[in-house]
Amino acid sequence: MGETILKLDKVTKVYPNGTVANRDINMEFEKGEIHSIVGENGAGKSTLMKMIFGIESPSSGTITYKGEEVHFASSLDAIKAGIGMVHQHFMLIPSFSVVDNIILGDEPKNGIFLDRREAVRKTQEVSDRYNFELDVTEKVSALSVAKKQKVEILKTLYRDAELIILDEPTSVLTPQETEKLFEQLRSFKKQGHTILFISHKLEEVKQISDRISVIRNGVSKGTYRNDELTMEQLTNLIIGRDLESDIDRYKTHEDFHNEKAAVIEDLCLERNGKPVLDHVSLAVKKGEILGIAGVEGNGQLDLVRCITGLEKTKYEGKIMICDTDTSGMNIKGRRDLGMAYIPEDRMGDGIAGPLPISDNMISTYYTRDDINTKLFMDNRAIDRISNELIDTFAVKTESNKTSVDSLSGGNIQKVVVAREYNTRPKFMIAEQPTHGIDIGSAEFVHHKLIELRNSGVGILLVSADLNEVMDLSDRIIVMFDGQIAGYFKNARNVTDQELGMFMLGASHQTPEEIGGALND
């Protein structure tokens, strides 16, 4: 046993709305270990980490850091004490550049002035070390979620904290990026740093951890050495039962006669003079899931923004949704055609945090007849529908009037998915649909997507999780550098190595082969 660096003693947290998020948690963390905390959505992982980092204060119980009882008044105190944290929901200043966000509070000085050139050089160097491919002078508000995640990681690693907390840092990273991050974490560990790691991807947890602590319903279910736990035991500890093995999700579904839910032809988009989409053509058929694989930043995001109508820059090409040309239509018009959209940035686009769950559950179909009377909105119907959705999607909450921002990360994601599911779509765009969702619930969301598909909905799936894309999709395209680099008619016959070659630009199919994305 190494020396204990952090000790939690009977830590309890009750939130102002009465939710008991943690209850009598006892945990010890050793210097120089990688210690994972796992548990279902809403189990209380983030809350526990926030207390260690001084963002929340325990309702009762004590936290002992380096042998001394601590009561951090804010995260500043924690940072001073040598603790760093990567937050599940980013704590970045959108109007600042990447550099400014990273160095904030720890600026390289040149006398009394900020040494900007040095700052840029240093941060760029750190970023390059992880192959994060960030332009550190870019504004954070312009970044994708995956890039923001990387900035959040860099911000913490840059400070070289002794105790590093990572709250779901990998949920939007590709496997390659995760591997890079893990290398770094292992080297930190060698230098004697302690790492607290949270993830719903249990393979990752098994791969990186020395020890694993399990929280269920706010209560600690014990700490185990990684090598004395099998995957099955771990699953069982987390959800209190075994995960049902996959029921047949590929049950032959009805034939929708090659009807198209959406058709995109020759889509081109330039940003700052650079082409980000280069003659992209594809069709999403009714009753299929078309998966898009690719390393983030190769045009997937831009493609989705064009299709949804959120893109402000003018694009060239044609986008048809349910046989209607959408040129000149804003997102409202496109939604009216039957489009639903699960956005990757759930906090930015997907919710109005301070408003109750019920308000958030209907925003994309609030004019629909079943929740309106002639003059007013039918609050009773809204309550009924939101409660049904809360039940179906197992959102962990006291009531449908709880504000969405007081839900746990995974539960917020469930609210977004539930809402879009309930728009009764004909065509759905699902970006990172299971981002931050625990294994049990991810399974459920997948089933829901399959169910939609089997009822004739065309789904365009974009995900950094290659397994998700391969498991769910009927057909797959790979995007590289704004183009479709590869197209696979039968997702069942592809291996991840094969996809990997296309994702990294090492392979490229002929235009005829790629044409299948539109014409098959």
Add this chain to the structure above:
Amino acid sequence: MTEKKQKINLSITNPKVFEVVKMVISILIALAITLVILFMISDNPVRAIVTILTGPLTKRRYIGSVIESFIPYAFSGLAAGVLFKSGAFNLGGEGIFIISGVSIAAVACNQLTTSGVLHPILCFLAAIVTGGILMIIPSFLKAKFGTNEMVVSLMLNSIYSGVAMFIIRKFLLTTTTSTIGSRDYFKTAKIGYIFEPLRISPCLILLIITTIVMYLIMFKSRLGYQIRLAGTNPKFAEYSGISAFKLSIVTAVIAGILCGMGASCQLLTQTSFYLPEQSLVGIGFSGMLLSMLGRNNPIGIVVAAFLIKYLEQGTSILYFVDRAVPSEIVAIVEGIVILLISSQYFLRGFREKKLLKEGLEKDAK
């Protein structure tokens, strides 16, 4: 979880109850502090506080004055409430009040009709149209050019009061006195009383109806829902298919109309001429305070307007009996109450302790 009928929770852990308790305690604390101040400056502090609190009720004339004078403020508060709720930092109410006053004066100083019913209505319409249109400017400029609506609206406030002066001087100037103000209105433009002793005019009825309508709009209608969404997360509103631009124009028009109504009530009941530098000054800004006091809730705003005017009346009565107490004491009460109810921390510790106990008890089951 569906259909779970909960007993109504009357303890402080219920957020709505907490809000009310907090409001009441804030007012009590503010009054207590006032009492302490009165002890320092007045020879007879108890009489002073009693006069402030009950004075307005001692004569019909007093309470009538409260009823009459709070109406324009209530309208102003309602206008600010809509704007704030939609997330617009438009502080233009002040200027809109002053400039719609010009429209009212223009219509009231001309014998457009001999009907005592139609003439005030025409004045109202003129004010509403002026307010509704001019209030759009900051929102429009923000949506189209990204200008800061707070800066623009403050600038417009100055511009409007200059313009008001100019128009009055040039076209409507009175010849009977040396002050800069409009001529007397034609008698037909004045709004009479329904019940003279309490100074109840049709304006009060209009306010009541407007408050109910605003309440329904904010909490029951689709428009109110859109305003809530856009006010909390504009990106989410856009994602959901709500046009932020359209919405900002609609809310500005509503706010402008409310200001126009408020200005009409002020000018057509309380005066018979318009002085740009006096008649309407300050009402627009007070509206913002009221909307804070009423937590952007239409009914809360109107109640707050009434209470503030009531206290003001109380202190001005006190001034007759006790010259030592300045009427500004109301501002202290106002300030303390706003400070306390908008503070997140006030009473929070107390509530959290209760929650901790309740939460743990429930959890243990």
